[in-house]
Amino acid sequence: MIDYSKYITTPAIPEASSMIETFRAIGYSIEAAVADIVDNSISAGAKKIWINFELKGSATWLSVKDDGTGMDNEELIQAMRPGSKNPLEDRGSKDLGRFGLGLKTASFSQCRKLTVISKKEDETSVFWTWDLDFVNQTGKWDLIKYMPEGGFENDIKDIKSGTIVIWNDIDRLVKDFKIDDDKEKDKFLSIMLLVKKHMAMVFHRFIENGKIKIFFQDRPVEAWNPFLTNETATQCFPEEPLCNGKVVVKGFVLPHKSKISEDKYKEAEGSKGWNGQQGFYIYRNDRMLLAGDWLGMYRKEEHYKLARIEINLPNSLDSEWQIDIKKSIARPPFILKDQLKAYAGKVRAQAVEVYRHRGKNVKPYPGQKFVPLWIDHKRGDKWFYKINRDHPLIEEIKQSAAEKPEKAIETLLRFIEETIPVKSIYIKESEEPEAQGKPFEGSQHDEIQTKMKILFDLLIKQGKTKAEAKLFIINHEPFNLYPEYLETLIENNGTI
Numbered sequence: 001m002i003d004y005s006k007y008i009t010t011p012a013i014p015e016a017s018s019m020i021e022t023f024r025a026i027g028y029s030i031e032a033a034v035a036d037i038v039d040n041s042i043s044a045g046a047k048k049i050w051i052n053f054e055l056k057g058s059a060t061w062l063s064v065k066d067d068g069t070g071m072d073n074e075e076l077i078q079a080m081r082p083g084s085k086n087p088l089e090d091r092g093s094k095d096l097g098r099f100g101l102g103l104k105t106a107s108f109s110q111c112r113k114l115t116v117i118s119k120k121e122d123e124t125s126v127f128w129t130w131d132l133d134f135v136n137q138t139g140k141w142d143l144i145k146y147m148p149e150g151g152f153e154n155d156i157k158d159i160k161s162g163t164i165v166i167w168n169d170i171d172r173l174v175k176d177f178k179i180d181d182d183k184e185k186d187k188f189l190s191i192m193l194l195v196k197k198h199m200a201m202v203f204h205r206f207i208e209n210g211k212i213k214i215f216f217q218d219r220p221v222e223a224w225n226p227f228l229t230n231e232t233a234t235q236c237f238p239e240e241p242l243c244n245g246k247v248v249v250k251g252f253v254l255p256h257k258s259k260i261s262e263d264k265y266k267e268a269e270g271s272k273g274w275n276g277q278q279g280f281y282i283y284r285n286d287r288m289l290l291a292g293d294w295l296g297m298y299r300k301e302e303h304y305k306l307a308r309i310e311i312n313l314p315n316s317l318d319s320e321w322q323i324d325i326k327k328s329i330a331r332p333p334f335i336l337k338d339q340l341k342a343y344a345g346k347v348r349a350q351a352v353e354v355y356r357h358r359g360k361n362v363k364p365y366p367g368q369k370f371v372p373l374w375i376d377h378k379r380g381d382k383w384f385y386k387i388n389r390d391h392p393l394i395e396e397i398k399q400s401a402a403e404k405p406e407k408a409i410e411t412l413l414r415f416i417e418e419t420i421p422v423k424s425i426y427i428k429e430s431e432e433p434e435a436q437g438k439p440f441e442g443s444q445h446d447e448i449q450t451k452m453k454i455l456f457d458l459l460i461k462q463g464k465t466k467a468e469a470k471l472f473i474i475n476h477e478p479f480n481l482y483p484e485y486l487e488t489l490i491e492n493n494g495t496i
């Protein structure tokens with residue numbers, strides 16, 4: 001331990017303007033910022049939370065009101081202090097906070113004036129405002145007793161206890177905003193819609209189990225559950241406890257598009273779309289932190305889009321999972337990666353099956369063998385697709401070819417065209433690019449050479465010159481891939 005008394009000291013107080021910009025640069029999105037304010041309401045035991053805004057040009061404001069326990073004057077001042085709690089402190093198991101920063105950093109990321117009004121039961125309300133312009137001007141971290149317009153003093157009277165957080169000067173969103181500009185208005189409203197959807201998603205468990213009600217411009221927000229647990233076609237995997245049961249994972253394969261209503265399918269695509277929403281969903285104390293992310297284990301691919309896996313964490317594992325200030329990043333500890341990958345592998349494999357077969361049953365009925373029309377197989381290290389010669393359909397076509405060869409060929413071609421295993425080909429291509437074989441690659445080329453020669457002879461017979469015949473051949477698939485065999489083409493009389 002250093003004996004500090006032996007040393008000379010000098011104050012080096014953080015410079016207000018640069019600290020402000022540091023706070024503002026944390027990079028919250030507006031929806032993550034609002035969610036952080038709502039976290040505080042939930043931690044304070046709120047049952048109802050109202051998110052409101054008023055579009056008034058540069059005087060636009062947004063507020064989050066709750067009926068939680070509220071704060072008295074001392075508690076409010078403490079709450080307004082940046083870093084009001086030590087992140088290393090143990091938190092109540094239901095607390096959604098961590099760094100003692102959220103209220104301030106989330107707010108400053110969006111606005112320059114943050115007012116908090118709060119009231120404890122049977123006490124009078126108190127309020128304080130952080131005004132970054134004032135801090136900037138004075139260089140002092142002093143709160144001011146400023147109440148913005150909007151009738152908030154009356155608003156707080158409606159509740160027994162609770163808190164209203166108000167953002168004014170929302171410069172990151174509405175700088176130089178013109179009230180009568182419809183385009184800007186639409187943009188603002190679409191951002192607000194995004195905020196609403198984000199609330200519906202990150203707090204869906206609280207809304208579903210009736211613990212809280214969130215109102216957005218006085219309308220209740222309905223929960224958005226990413227796992228479609230109410231749909232019968234959703235496949236649930238058994239829960240798997242990891243880390244001595246502290247972490248629990250549970251996988252879902254969502255229904256194929258053909259198995260749910262169009263509306264449900266559209267709704268389930270979420271804000272990132274079906275492809276973007278695949279992956280892990282991390283919950284910390286039932287609050288969703290991460291929505292659809294393979295945590296660096298896999299890329300997002302179309303054919304895995306039906307796989308969604310929840311990971312449930314307690315807040316006691318924050319440091320192991322590297323939960324960030326914005327509560328929008330989490331990284332699994334190294335030792336868990338393999339276990340998560342093994343679990344995800346099973347869910348993903350099933351998701352591909354549902355995607356590929358449109359949710360149809362491809363398992364044979366008992367006592368029967370499933371007979372595919374196409375078979376994938378490897379030649380060397382390349383993939384090829386083969387028509388199953390033992391399929392009864394092929395046998396039937398062969399027989400009918402004796403009587404009506406043209407019709408039989410046409411039927412065969414139709415079946416090939418209609419059943420090309422596009423999805424399997426696509427999946428192989430995205431997983432192992434370059435692994436699909438070219439025509440006749442890795443096999444004897446006798447067939448291609450023989451066919452080239454037959455065509456060549458035919459063309460010569462039709463009166464084409466050798467050069468014309470070769471030009472014709474090289475412009476026809478798949479002969480274009482084998483220009484070297486052109487050299488071997490000789491007329492029957494032996495001239496090249």
Ligand SMILES: Nc1ncnc2c1ncn2[C@@H]1O[C@H](COP(=O)(O)OP(=O)(O)O)[C@@H](O)[C@H]1O
Binds near residue numbers: 040041068078163
């Ligand atoms: N809506 C609220 N109701 C009651 N107390 C609140 C509310 N918002 C914030 N607080 C208090 O302010 C503190 C600081 O909040 P915050 O800056 O978000 O950090 P954290 O949530 O990590 O503690 C909280 O721990 C809580 O005590």
Ligand SMILES: [Mg+2]
Binds near residue numbers: 040098101
């Ligand atoms: Mg907080």
